[in-house]
Amino acid sequence: MSATRYTYLGPAGTFTEAALHTLPEAATRELVPLSSVALALDAVRGGEASGAFVPIENSVEGAVTATNDELASGAPLMIYREVLLPIAFALLVRPGTELAGIKTVTSHPVAQPQVRRWLAANLPDAVWESAASNADGARLVSEGRYDAAFAGEFAAPIYGLDPLVKDIADARSATTRFVLVGRPGRISSATGADKTSMVVWLPDDHPGALLELLQEFAVRGINLMRIESRPTGEGLGNYCFLIDCEGHLSERRVGEAMMGLKRICPQVRFLGSYPRADRQPSTGRRPGTSDADFTAASDWLSRCLDGRADA
């Protein structure tokens, strides 16, 4: 039963649910909204669900710290898929409401920086109040508590509202990145456009440690895509780093870099290798970093050890 269940950060009617529906397998899963990232992931850890779908990063707001912290601590989890969803808000109102009649607006606080300029230009006198989620804001509008809510347009029919204005987005290309998380398991095969995620703890009292860590990637020609520091909880100045790099763990260059990290860091947590949502293969790949190059070098090493090396 649990194998067919996915939890997600609810409630229904949010961008998270919209993003989840872009996954083909979502059509055949029981989708269960939960009220926090921690609850969604705990359901996976506990075996009540096979996957949890949660936001991890937003191009305007930055990292979703709850997701990062859950991935970095507790029972291990792995990322199996990522989804990128452009974020544009609609202004949802009860049927019949006009712009001039809007005195109060609501939405999740995260939405505010993305609609601030639109609000200042179009509803300068409206009073803004926080809601627990964008979907919850829509519900409160349908109940008459506020006049309008910023939410995804897809939330309108759920709550019997009308999208009075669509495509509101202050920031160009506002996008949220979501991940499908499961218990550790065999990683899927490389697609040629993959991403690998991990959490790395730095050696104590070693000022150049971050530089050394980055050199493990650089010396194998691997580009970093994201690096996010999080406190370890051991006091100010102690951080771990969530890192996304290009490539798949089964690629030799990535495997060797990960082993390098494992050797020099007190702890490394592998969070998965999965297809990049943008499907872009690595660009500007450094010569000598393909699997074929690694295999050729490995063969050469064997010949050296045997006294049969050419050159």
Place this chain on the structure above:
Amino acid sequence: MSATRYTYLGPAGTFTEAALHTLPEAATRELVPLSSVALALDAVRGGEASGAFVPIENSVEGAVTATNDELASGAPLMIYREVLLPIAFALLVRPGTELAGIKTVTSHPVAQPQVRRWLAANLPDAVWESAASNADGARLVSEGRYDAAFAGEFAAPIYGLDPLVKDIADARSATTRFVLVGRPGRISSATGADKTSMVVWLPDDHPGALLELLQEFAVRGINLMRIESRPTGEGLGNYCFLIDCEGHLSERRVGEAMMGLKRICPQVRFLGSYPRADRQPSTGRRPGTSDADFTAASDWLSRCLDGRADA
């Protein structure tokens, strides 16, 4: 008038206010609580206050993104002081309330991970609800809405409450770091135990840029104390970095590193050099990085150019 006014992240009775009072000059300032970091800093930008006192980082929760984002964008600001405050919660109740009688508790959501274990052990059946701030939670207890609030012990007298339990802190050494922010001005003199903060944007499409950036510090023997990535708002994958390094901008090694960053990065925002709250001088300082070493090398360079070099 504004020269004697400091804004801070309110309301009164929070850890922020308690930290602010550790600054000697706070005694002679008008202290104005405001409801958000943005409002507190905007008052400084607008000239209505000479300083704003806000949290920037917590050893359990991590960066305060609102503060980081405000420092990284908008009219420039600078950090002039930092304060470290150990965070321990008291359970505040109306006089007469006993532990057994507590059915509902409240506090700011940030407090929750730091009291979770205590709650589970001592009040496993109590219902927790979020408040807008710890002080606000205390107010709601005094109004009878909840039975108990987690807040700083100092908030008890303000709201006529009693600290039923003190020193509740799940995480060892939970600490919040606060900064006093002002408009750009002359930085204070070096104390020998200083910290320098900045925001750095990476060159576009340049995979090794973060490594090069760190090497500008490493080659001058400067340790990093914090590195925090934030989205630039230009789409996923575009980050700027808030960096704290040891040392003072007036030190030659720091000045040279900052000029190096300025040359290779599209944008660098200097956020100030100020005394370290822990008063610890740099440890493990690399030979050849003192101001005297820089001056000696500079003199030698002049002699080389003049054809008078020894050796």
Place this chain on the structure above:
Amino acid sequence: MSATRYTYLGPAGTFTEAALHTLPEAATRELVPLSSVALALDAVRGGEASGAFVPIENSVEGAVTATNDELASGAPLMIYREVLLPIAFALLVRPGTELAGIKTVTSHPVAQPQVRRWLAANLPDAVWESAASNADGARLVSEGRYDAAFAGEFAAPIYGLDPLVKDIADARSATTRFVLVGRPGRISSATGADKTSMVVWLPDDHPGALLELLQEFAVRGINLMRIESRPTGEGLGNYCFLIDCEGHLSERRVGEAMMGLKRICPQVRFLGSYPRADRQPSTGRRPGTSDADFTAASDWLSRCLDGRADA
């Protein structure tokens, strides 16, 4: 008197003399051949000559160790000019000698690897013997001691010989680099295509020292053109490095790198900045390394210290 005298590695009739004549000022100097690099340089150190012209490097034979060692020790000297001379040998014989009649050939040992293949193909049975210099070999041929000598074609008239075969050179583009050395003095102005030479001693017992040394150049975007290790005489495993880098000491990037070396190394000996003989400006110059970039960064630093920084 000594101001108009140049010594050079003699005797007359060698490639060194031919290279010296490519310097315009050679026409107005008294040119004095001496029998070793050490003697030629000692004459400069002692004030008997204002310049010494000596080979420093050959594209086939490598470094001229005597020159490197003299520059690295003793009273300081500086390089003021470099000359590149393509090396091609002629087979010099007494008038009337034919190829079939040549039983013995001679030349300086350095010439041997550059004519070995020609000898094997054309005079497989000839016996080769060493001479103290190519010119000396020519002299010995003129005296009848050997049948033929490999030397520069220009040596033929000096010794009354005929160039029986010209342009003998096994290695493609065999070239020798010569330098004009003088006592330390003001360096000439930058030309836009300059080279800077130095000797650098590594810190003791510091395995990564060479890497750190190279990073002082890399972080300022300076390309190395030559790096040559020489023993310090303190026992096996102790080396100093003769380094040529692109650029002129008066360029900010070069000056800063040199100061960096001066700070981290126990000893640095500046050997001069002088025009590149190939007149090639630096290629692939990294953004942010021009003098204008340094000046802009320096101005920005001043504004930061004054609290007037933009951005």
Place this chain on the structure above:
Amino acid sequence: MSATRYTYLGPAGTFTEAALHTLPEAATRELVPLSSVALALDAVRGGEASGAFVPIENSVEGAVTATNDELASGAPLMIYREVLLPIAFALLVRPGTELAGIKTVTSHPVAQPQVRRWLAANLPDAVWESAASNADGARLVSEGRYDAAFAGEFAAPIYGLDPLVKDIADARSATTRFVLVGRPGRISSATGADKTSMVVWLPDDHPGALLELLQEFAVRGINLMRIESRPTGEGLGNYCFLIDCEGHLSERRVGEAMMGLKRICPQVRFLGSYPRADRQPSTGRRPGTSDADFTAASDWLSRCLDGRADA
């Protein structure tokens, strides 16, 4: 027959022969002096000898370029052993000669810098002339051509001479390093105090290539013991590097570094892993670089790929 024959740089009576006799197996070999490094090594290449014993480096004179160049080009060879021999000269004379009667002295030119100071102090008026080898100088003394020769004390009985003065050595700890070279074959087992030698060609037109090459060692915590540049013969500015690093090719850290070089460099020639003559194990070894660390990291990688990683 050839399996029991070792060639060496002759003639007999030189330091090379003395060093060769420190190898236990020398007692059971036919030892054949040849007149040049090239001839000694060609005998190995051609199968007429199983080993060639030649000097490679001297703590005063630096690299023996003939040996380096032979190892870097032609049919591949490998180093199987190294020997360090302290170099101290004796002044050899015909029986009866006294110091006051010495008008002419001779030796190989390499000896001159190591006895210069002694000569100036003790025989300021003696005329010095070069000999083809120290042993040849001794022979010429025995024939009456010169009055005295600087050579190893061990050469005295061979030529019927007396060591008039012993232990002459200007430079503290003058030492020559010799290597036993053979055709490529299985390398001997690691002893725990080993050295690995190689020749590396840099990628064309890639200014930072040397830095990248050194980082392949640094990232695996491997100390370099020697780096020597040699021209490739492709024109000035084109070098290859002879490198000695600590460790044995069968060590994982060394093997991985060598594979890294093989991938990024157009050519790498493995010259062997052999016991260090000083028998010193690696000092200051970086954590995470032992074979056990590599194996642990490799096991962890397998578990990650299988979805069974801990942490």
